[in-house]
Amino acid sequence: MSNVIERPKLMKKIFSIMLPVIIVAGAVAVSVILVMAKPEPEKKAVAEIARHIRVVAAHEGHVALYVKTQGTVEAKQAINLVPQVSGQVVYVSEKFVAGGIFKKGEVILRLDPRDYQYAVTSTQARVTESKQILVRERAEAALAKTEWEELGQGDASDLTLRKPQLADAEAKVEAAEANLRVAKLSLERTEIRAPFNGLLTTKNVDFGQFINTGTNVGKLYSIDVLEVRLPMSSKDLAQFDIAGLQSGKAQLDVTLTGRFANKESKWKGTIVRTEGLVNTKTRIMYVVAQLSGEQLLSLDGKLPISIGQFVAAEVEGHVYETVFQLPRAVLRQGNQVLVVDKDNKLLTRKIKVIDSNRDYVVISEGLKDGDIVVKSQLGVDVDGILVKYEMNSGDKS
Numbered sequence: 135m136s137n138v139i140e141r142p143k144l145m146k147k148i149f150s151i152m153l154p155v156i157i158v159a160g161a162v163a164v165s166v167i168l169v170m171a172k173p174e175p176e177k178k179a180v181a182e183i184a185r186h187i188r189v190v191a192a193h194e195g196h197v198a199l200y201v202k203t204q205g206t207v208e209a210k211q212a213i214n215l216v217p218q219v220s221g222q223v224v225y226v227s228e229k230f231v232a233g234g235i236f237k238k239g240e241v242i243l244r245l246d247p248r249d250y251q252y253a254v255t256s257t258q259a260r261v262t263e264s265k266q267i268l269v270r271e272r273a274e275a276a277l278a279k280t281e282w283e284e285l286g287q288g289d290a291s292d293l294t295l296r297k298p299q300l301a302d303a304e305a306k307v308e309a310a311e312a313n314l315r316v317a318k319l320s321l322e323r324t325e326i327r328a329p330f331n332g333l334l335t336t337k338n339v340d341f342g343q344f345i346n347t348g349t350n351v352g353k354l355y356s357i358d359v360l361e362v363r364l365p366m367s368s369k370d371l372a373q374f375d376i377a378g379l380q381s382g383k384a385q386l387d388v389t390l391t392g393r394f395a396n397k398e399s400k401w402k403g404t405i406v407r408t409e410g411l412v413n414t415k416t417r418i419m420y421v422v423a424q425l426s427g428e429q430l431l432s433l434d435g436k437l438p439i440s441i442g443q444f445v446a447a448e449v450e451g452h453v454y455e456t457v458f459q460l461p462r463a464v465l466r467q468g469n470q471v472l473v474v475d476k477d478n479k480l481l482t483r484k485i486k487v488i489d490s491n492r493d494y495v496v497i498s499e500g501l502k503d504g505d506i507v508v509k510s511q512l513g514v515d516v517d518g519i520l521v522k523y524e525m526n527s528g529d530k531s
Contacts, residue, residue: 184522187510189474190460191525194503197459197496199451199489201370205362207392207443209355210424211330218323220346221245223339232335235357236328243326243339243351250321257317261310264303271296271303330356333441355441360430362390362403362423364447371419373451379421380408388423392445399432401425401439405449423447457488458497463509465495472508472516473501480508480519 225244229236236242275296282290292298332354339351378384386405391398403423412419430438439445464471465487475481485500501507506523 184520187521187523189506189523192458192501192505192507194456197457198453201373201449201451203364204446205364208361210359210361211356214350215352219320222344226341234334238330240328241325245324247324253317257314261314264306264310268303268307271300275300331358332356359426363420365418389448390445392443399437458501462495464507474506480516
């Protein structure tokens, strides 16, 4: 009887223990059913955003390199006008002012010539006198020779034949004629003339002033031939036939650009020589460009180049065939460039640079005609990045 009564209690206890387990298991089962019944989300591809860049198209062709430098226009000849005789200034040219232009041989100043005219007259008289003495001495020498031949015996002495006297008379004629030439030269030098076509820049004396030999009366610059000294580095000089230039066998064309009277003009000149020395401090050598004749006028023929004018110079150097000339911005560290492939992705190319400066780079190997080369400054490890660009007329090499 007692066993019958305890069984229900046992069953009740077991049920109370199993109920939470059943509830938890049911909840898990329901959750699993709900998760499995939930529709799977649609998979979408990740969109790659293209980076906007600046580019240039590489085109193979003929490239002439230029060396750029600068200098100041100078006269090939610049002299101080100095009289070789002294005297009072009795004539002054109207052009004897700063900025006056004289033609070769034109009188600039004239000194009082009277003292020098008197000297010429005096020496002319001495020449005439000495010539008369010479004529008389020659006659006496001839007479002495005739008399000795008629009356004398043996060889006559030089003194008997008056040879010393004759030689002395001849020497005096030569001396007198030399003095006459000196007097005439001094008279000629009372006129100070322009030794070449020139521009007067300074005026130090004036009418009525007495000046001594060696006085600086003014400064004259030649205007027929002008020069420009152009500094060049060792790298610049490597562009030219420097040996031919130094020996005078080669010359180079140069284009000069300057601004004057609020207008930019260009002149064509010729580099004719180097100055031959390298500056020990700057390691610079100067080459000299000359302009003469029509070169002194600008290419449009309107404006003459001026002494003292500052000009920029451009000299043609080496000429290369089948190379690429691109902006300096395309060059990356290690002589590399970035190109855009057919899928608009970046690709690094190793190149060979044969020349460069701050503006451009010349490439002989590593590119193909039509390659799109990146100008934008990008970071490292950019190969494979998707890019976009717009090509326009300004993006062609």
